[in-house]
Amino acid sequence: MPVEFLTDKQDEACGKFAEEPARPELERFFFLDDEDRKLIANRRGDHNRLGFALEMCTG
DSSP: OOOOOSOHHHHHHTTSOSSOOOHHHHHHHHOOOHHHHHHHHTSSSHHHHHHHHHHHHHO
């Protein structure tokens, strides 16, 4: 039996910004530093590296 844990309002807002993010927020969440790139480079295959990088930026 499926269980819903988000309200309809939360579900609708999921994956969206409440307001336009400021540049410092974008830099903090979406720019990868040297340490991030080292972690990404350890993954096998381009598709794994891309997926890992996306997870780092969206997780």
